[in-house]
Amino acid sequence: MRWFLMFVMAAAAVSCCSCGRTQGTVAVSAPPESQKRPVTDKYHGISVSEDYRWLEDFNAPAVKRWLEEQNRYSRAYLDRTPSRKAIFDRLKELENRSASHYALRERGGLLFAMKNQPPKNHPMLVVMKSADGSKSERVLVDPDAVNSKVSTAIDWYVPSLDGGLIAVSLSENGSEDGTVYVFETATGKKLPDVVPRVQYATAGGDVAWNRGATGFYYTRYPRDNERPAVDSNFYQQVYFHKLGTPPSTDTYVVGKEFPRIAEIELKTSDDGSYLLVSVANGDGGEYAHFVMNNRGRWTQVTRFSDGVISAVLGKDGTLYLLSLKDAPRGKILALPLTNPELSRARTIVPAGDPVIDFFGVTGDGLYVVDVLGGPSQIRTFDLSGKATGSIPVRPVSSVGEIVPLENNEILYSSQTYIRPATYYRFDPATRTSTETDLTVTTPANLSDMEVVREFATSNDGTRVPMSIIRPKGIRLDGQNPVLLTGYGGFAVSERPSFSDSRCLWLEQGGVYVVANLRGGDEYGEEWHSAGKLTKKQNVFDDFVACARYLIENKYTNPSRLAIEGGSNGGLLMGAAVTQHPEMFRAVVSEVGIYDMLRVELSPNGQFNVTEFGTVKDREQFKALYTYSPYHNVMDGTAYPAVLMTSGDNDARVDPLQSRKMTARLQAATSSKLPVLLRTNPHAGHGIGTSLDLRVAEETDVYSFLFEQLGMKYRSDKR
Numbered sequence: 001m002r003w004f005l006m007f008v009m010a011a012a013a014v015s016c017c018s019c020g021r022t023q024g025t026v027a028v029s030a031p032p033e034s035q036k037r038p039v040t041d042k043y044h045g046i047s048v049s050e051d052y053r054w055l056e057d058f059n060a061p062a063v064k065r066w067l068e069e070q071n072r073y074s075r076a077y078l079d080r081t082p083s084r085k086a087i088f089d090r091l092k093e094l095e096n097r098s099a100s101h102y103a104l105r106e107r108g109g110l111l112f113a114m115k116n117q118p119p120k121n122h123p124m125l126v127v128m129k130s131a132d133g134s135k136s137e138r139v140l141v142d143p144d145a146v147n148s149k150v151s152t153a154i155d156w157y158v159p160s161l162d163g164g165l166i167a168v169s170l171s172e173n174g175s176e177d178g179t180v181y182v183f184e185t186a187t188g189k190k191l192p193d194v195v196p197r198v199q200y201a202t203a204g205g206d207v208a209w210n211r212g213a214t215g216f217y218y219t220r221y222p223r224d225n226e227r228p229a230v231d232s233n234f235y236q237q238v239y240f241h242k243l244g245t246p247p248s249t250d251t252y253v254v255g256k257e258f259p260r261i262a263e264i265e266l267k268t269s270d271d272g273s274y275l276l277v278s279v280a281n282g283d284g285g286e287y288a289h290f291v292m293n294n295r296g297r298w299t300q301v302t303r304f305s306d307g308v309i310s311a312v313l314g315k316d317g318t319l320y321l322l323s324l325k326d327a328p329r330g331k332i333l334a335l336p337l338t339n340p341e342l343s344r345a346r347t348i349v350p351a352g353d354p355v356i357d358f359f360g361v362t363g364d365g366l367y368v369v370d371v372l373g374g375p376s377q378i379r380t381f382d383l384s385g386k387a388t389g390s391i392p393v394r395p396v397s398s399v400g401e402i403v404p405l406e407n408n409e410i411l412y413s414s415q416t417y418i419r420p421a422t423y424y425r426f427d428p429a430t431r432t433s434t435e436t437d438l439t440v441t442t443p444a445n446l447s448d449m450e451v452v453r454e455f456a457t458s459n460d461g462t463r464v465p466m467s468i469i470r471p472k473g474i475r476l477d478g479q480n481p482v483l484l485t486g487y488g489g490f491a492v493s494e495r496p497s498f499s500d501s502r503c504l505w506l507e508q509g510g511v512y513v514v515a516n517l518r519g520g521d522e523y524g525e526e527w528h529s530a531g532k533l534t535k536k537q538n539v540f541d542d543f544v545a546c547a548r549y550l551i552e553n554k555y556t557n558p559s560r561l562a563i564e565g566g567s568n569g570g571l572l573m574g575a576a577v578t579q580h581p582e583m584f585r586a587v588v589s590e591v592g593i594y595d596m597l598r599v600e601l602s603p604n605g606q607f608n609v610t611e612f613g614t615v616k617d618r619e620q621f622k623a624l625y626t627y628s629p630y631h632n633v634m635d636g637t638a639y640p641a642v643l644m645t646s647g648d649n650d651a652r653v654d655p656l657q658s659r660k661m662t663a664r665l666q667a668a669t670s671s672k673l674p675v676l677l678r679t680n681p682h683a684g685h686g687i688g689t690s691l692d693l694r695v696a697e698e699t700d701v702y703s704f705l706f707e708q709l710g711m712k713y714r715s716d717k718r
Contacts, residue, residue, distance in 0.1 A: 024707045026080045028674045032069035034663035035062075041597070044618045048597060048631065051667075055659040056598075058648070063659070067679060070662065074643075074676040081703040083713035087504065088699040090718070094500040095119075095695055098441040100421060103156070104131070104403045104411060108163025110185065112140075113438075114154065122153050125168060127185060131411055131423050131436035140188050141168050146181075151693075155199050158206070159185070160213035161272055167207040167216055169199040175649040176201035180218060182243065195247045197221045201652045202233045202604045203263040211272025211294075215242040217253060219264045233603045234260045238277060254290065254298065261607045269313040274337055276313050284610025285309065285491050285528065291319065291340050301340045313337070315363045316383060321345065322356060329524035330356030332368065332385070348385025355524040357493065360402030360410060365428050367391075367410055369399045371493045373453075373465045373523060374516045378402075378412065380428070391426055391433060394419065396451045396467060398495035411436065417469045417512070418446040420498040444503035445718075448472050451496075456549035459541040462518065462530075466546050467496065468555070469512040476554040481510045481709040482561050484547055488517030488539035489568040490611055491528040501698045507717050508706075511555060515546040517572075533613045534623040540575040547576075547583050559585050560709050564701075566590035567653055574629025574661060577640060584640045586708035588701050591646050591653050594661035596628035597621075602654040630657075633664045638671035641708045645697060648681045655679065676704070 036051035057063055078084070099117040106112075111130055115137075116123040125141040128134055143152040147170070155169035155178040164185055169178035178199025182191040198218050199205030205219045220239040222232055237255030241247060254277060255262065263280040277290040286304040289311045293299075302308040307325035314320055319340050321333040332349035335342070349356070354370035354377065361367075365388070366381040376399040378391040393399060393414050400421065403411040408428060415421035420440035424433045450472050455463045474480065483505060487494055494514050502512055516522040519531025519539045531539040547563070550556055561584050565573045570592015577587050597615050599605040613620030625631060633639075642665055646658040662677040669675060678700055680693060706713065 024710070025082055026077055026707055028077065028672060029073075031666040031675060032066065032073055034066065034667060036667075043597065043615050043621050043625070046625070048625065050595075050630070050660075052660045052663045055663060056654075056656040058656065066663075067659070067677075070659075070677045071679060074678050077674055077676060078678070078700045078703055081707045083706045083711070084699060084703040086713040086715065087702045087706065088695070090504050090507075090713075091501055091695050091698055091702075093443055094503050097420070097443060097500060098439075100440045101126075101423065101438045102401070102413070102421070104401060104413075104423070104438075105159055106403065106405050107159040107161060108185075109406070110159075110163045112157065112159050112163075112166070114157070115139075122151070125154055125157050125166070131425060131438050134437035138188075140166065140185065141183055143170060146170060146190075147172070155205070158209065158216070160209040160216075161211060161268065161270065162213060165191075165209070165213050167209070167218075169205060169207075171199065173649045174647055176652075178205055180207060191243070193241070193243055195241055195250070197223060200233050201650075202607055203236045203261070204265075205236075206264060206266040208266035208268040208275060209272075210240075210268065213243075215240055217241075217266055217268075217275060219266065220250070231260070234606070236262050236264050238264060238266065254292070261609075263607065267313055269337075270315055274313060276311060276319075278311055282607040282610040283490055284532070285525070286610065289321075291337065293337070299340050301335075302342055306342060308333075308342075310358065312359065312361050314361045314383070318383070320348075320359070320361055320366070322359065324525045327351035328526045329354065332356065332359060332366070334383075334385075348383075349381060354379075355521060357399075357521070358402070360404050362404045362408045362410060362428075364408050365410075367402050367412075367426075369402060371495070371522060374467060374494055374514070375453075375496055376414075388428075389431065396453060396496050398497060400495075415496065415498045417451050417467060417496050417498065417502075417514075418449045418506075440498075442498075442500065442503065444500070444507065446503065446506060449506055454549070454553075456515075456542070456545040458518075458538070458545040460538070462538070462542065464515060464517060464542040464545055465522070466513055466515045466549075469502075469506060469514075470555075471506075471509070471511075474511070474555075478551070478554045478557045479560060480556050481705075481711055482513060482550055482556040483510055483564055483705065484513045484515065484543075484550065484561065485564045485569065486515035486517045486539075486543050486546070486572055487565065487567075487569045488515075488519035488531050488542065488572055490519070491521040491525070492568075493521045501702070504702060505705075508711060508713060509717065510711070513546065513550060513555075515543055517542040517546075519568075532611050534619055536612070536623060537627055539572060540579060540627065543572055543576055544580050544583060547580075551583075558583055562586040562588070562705050562709060564588040564590075565592070567592065570594075570653070571596075571629065575627050575632075577642065577665075578629045578632040578634075579627075581637055581639045586641045586643075586705055588643045588704065589645075589658075589661075591650055591655075592644065592657060592661070593653055594628070594657050595630040596624040597631065599657070602656075604652045605654070630661055630664055633661075633668045635668045636670050637668060639665055639669040639673070639675070640671070641673035641704070642675045643678065643701065643704045644676065645678045645701075646680070648679060673708070 039053040040049045101113040103114040128137040171178040180195040180198045182193045238253040261282040265278040267276040275292040289301045310322040312320045331351040333345040335345040357371045397416045400413040423438035570589045573589035574594045615621040646655040
């Protein structure tokens with residue numbers, strides 16, 4: 001097993017860490033007792049025992065009592081941290097910035113957008129004449145007005161082709177269990193049409209309007225007794241809903257042949273002549289694409305084995321495809337929709353050094369967003385694939401959206417670690433970009449911050465990039481408080497992004513580091529594949545190599561180094577803390593995965609099998625068991641301080657993962673540092689969480705980090 005492998009500088013690290021592991025200003029009492037009830041399973045002839053299987057049953061009275069005790073224990077610690085009130089007050093100030101917009105779409109001469117307007121609890125859906133005319137903006141759907149009794153969030157929205165109607169998925173308490181409602185754009189009036197079970201966290205959901213807006217295609221999960229209860233969040237199919245009719249009369253369109261773990265996206269061409277159905281085979285990066293013409297004829301354009309990961313319907317009757325076939329960094333293909341056979345596709349943007357992240361198509365241009373190890377660039381082409389130049393973006397920035405406009409211009413969003421998101425309008429005729437009204441301002445002043453890109457060397461010699469956000473003129477004396485984060489999975493690139501709460505950390509002298517680990521898409525599919533299935537250990541090695549780099553280069557030392565990650569990044573936290581506990585003083589792990597042998601038993605965990613692997617396969621089981629954080633906690637080990645967070649309504653990662661890992665760490669650690677569990681009955685995986693709840697959690701996180709790293713809040717550092 002690789003958990004015991006140490007760095008060359010391990011002895012020094014242990015020495016530094018042990019010196020720093022003294023009690024903070026808040027006394028740490030013994031945690032609530034977690035009863036041990038041993039259970040043994042056998043996998044491929046190997047017996048695996050655990051003590052906390054009983055914590056999996058959320059509805060059991062004993063588990064309810066255990067959770068109440070854990071929350072009281074965590075609150076007793078967190079509420080006594082000395083910087084807590086100052087941190088809360090500053091976070092409230094930082095969140096009270098200007099409005100931000102995202103998920104823009106133009107339809108019928110109108111621009112729709114999601115708008116996050118503090119101090120509103122939830123983003124709203126708005127409509128305006130253009131990105132340059134935000135004064136014309138009006139609210140179409142305010143989730144608080146739709147249902148003020150519970151925390152309600154907009155999962156997503158889809159306007160009709162003429163912009164006259166809009167379908168909106170709404171879910172409650174962070175559950176991502178969405179029902180679709182229909183609203184009139186002109187009046188904001190809600191129509192009687194209500195379609196349930198269109199969206200769920202496991203496979204998502206989508207809608208695509210037909211021509212004439214008499215109805216829409218939508219993703220449908222099994223209802224009533226159509227399938228056994230264990231399949232209720234699987235077997236997604238496509239149905240059609242005609243406006244003004246009950247959902248019970250909706251008609252089946254396609255999907256009976258799709259896999260159990262299908263994840264479907266829907267798109268209609270601008271003229272309504274074609275419906276594109278994109279089907280993911282779980283979360284591992286395999287996709288199939290289907291096209292239906294206006295005569296109802298279906299063509300399967302690609303299969304999972306073809307390596308085509310996305311498709312876009314062009315305005316010119318062409319289907320554009322992003323393919324990884326013999327091109328792990330991506331190439332763009334084009335084929336006519338009149339005969340969309342993959343064998344007829346021609347390459348218009350060949351593979352090169354940049355990794356093609358995504359692209360947008362206008363009536364006369366192709367806009368390709370590349371990822372360069374993390375940051376972005378934009379290249380431009382005509383529709384034949386002839387290169388026409390690039391669009392300049394800021395150094396170490398990311399491009400989040402390409403929004404095609406009806407006049408062949410585009411809007412694109414860009415942000416950095418120290419500058420909030422801004423939408424720009426690009427005019428291909430003049431080759432110029434102008435800043436629009438949709439620009440975020442912040443109370444924070446980060447003018448004395450800089451971002452540098454540096455590289456660590458992993459165990460196998462791989463160079464791992466990271467972005468270091470630090471004060472200009474920083475003293476590299478090994479004493480800086482550093483917060484390191486990463487993700488490393490599902491071909492998700494860690495792109496530069498602005499965070500209001502992160503400003504507090506930077507203002508108070510903290511250094512923030514984002515590691516671009518294998519498992520992501522920073523260097524294409526080869527980079528992703530090198531961190532999935534039986535190669536997942538590479539992700540953890542990369543992350544700890546970044547920590548080692550920060551220590552060796554005198555940014556910090558183990559007593560002032562904290563790490564943070566969520567979801568798959570929470571798995572990363574679990575692996576880091578169990579494989580190298582001597583490296584870190586504090587760990588914040590949010591909605592994480594820790595028991596890798598049972599994660600696939602949860603509904604969403606089954607979608608993750610194509611990324612993580614399954615215990616049913618002998619070799620994959622060996623890999624999972626070797627790094628599974630829950631199974632690699634060792635009694636009597638001096639673990640860092642740990643804060644775990646979870647939401648009771650999380651449908652992506654079952655909160656049982658956090659309960660079991662907390663119990664195991666509390667029983668095992670010898671360091672006398674706290675292991676805390678913070679749960680929220682009104683939240684899920686974090687998506688759709690209200691602003692108030694988010695600020696409360698961020699206050700706990702930073703109070704915990706300040707206490708553990710010996711930081712004192714200074715009001716003059718603002």
